Amino acid sequence: DQQVKQNSPSLSVQEGRISILNCDYTNSMFDYFLWYKKYPAEGPTFLISISSIKDKNEDGRFTVFLNKSAKHLSLHIVPSQPGDSAVYFCASNYGSSNTGKLIFGQGTTLQVKP
Amino acid sequence: DTAVSQTPKYLVTQMGNDKSIKCEQNLGHDTMYWYKQDSKKFLKIMFSYNNKELIINETVPNRFSPKSPDKAHLNLHINSLELGDSAVYFCASSRRDGEKLFFGSGTQLSVL
Numbered sequence: 001d002q003q004v005k006q007n008s009p010s011l012s013v014q015e016g017r018i019s020i021l022n023c024d025y026t027n028s029m030f031d032y033f034l035w036y037k038k039y040p041a042e043g044p045t046f047l048i049s050i051s052s053i054k055d056k057n058e059d060g061r062f063t064v065f066l067n068k069s070a071k072h073l074s075l076h077i078v079p080s081q082p083g084d085s086a087v088y089f090c091a092s093n094y095g096s097s098n099t100g101k102l103i104f105g106q107g108t109t110l111q112v113k114p
Numbered sequence: 115d116t117a118v119s120q121t122p123k124y125l126v127t128q129m130g131n132d133k134s135i136k137c138e139q140n141l142g143h144d145t146m147y148w149y150k151q152d153s154k155k156f157l158k159i160m161f162s163y164n165n166k167e168l169i170i171n172e173t174v175p176n177r178f179s180p181k182s183p184d185k186a187h188l189n190l191h192i193n194s195l196e197l198g199d200s201a202v203y204f205c206a207s208s209r210r211d212g213e214k215l216f217f218g219s220g221t222q223l224s225v226l
Contacts, residue, residue: 034214043118043204043217089157101170102215104157
């Protein structure tokens, strides 16, 4: 039973346009959400996070939106750049806050075309 | 100046063998983890250690034994390797529980 789901395995966008990556979760106890980015042959790197007390967090070109009632979050990248091409993982804390026990989605491969 | 380094990067071995994967972090973090990425690409936690003490031990076979000689190192020893152990294993660390994780580049384990 996968508690964090990324239903789109891949996404392709043109350089300069917006990329929207989606993530759904099932456990209402989740209270902290993170996005990680992964290039081939490298480990995931932290991108941005959001606490359940917020509905939006922005960091440069990256914005994460959280809709608690729908148990849905999304990552917006504007404008998209070719260097953003990578696998993006959504993750959440399981149970209480401040635990490194993250539940990951299966990832979405983003391709940004020049 | 790699923050979290794990060795080897690739490990090919026969069923039944015993192997170890080493992990070291130079970030001064207190907590270290082992995650496994399976064939379906899901990343799942296996273990976490805080200052050399075991904190999280998911439902992992006893053949997997983590060892933390100090808070900068968390090694993973696997006994009697099975075909199903083939996966990518990632080591990670964080400043304290719940802080964002810093991952190593992974160890691709192939059991033949």
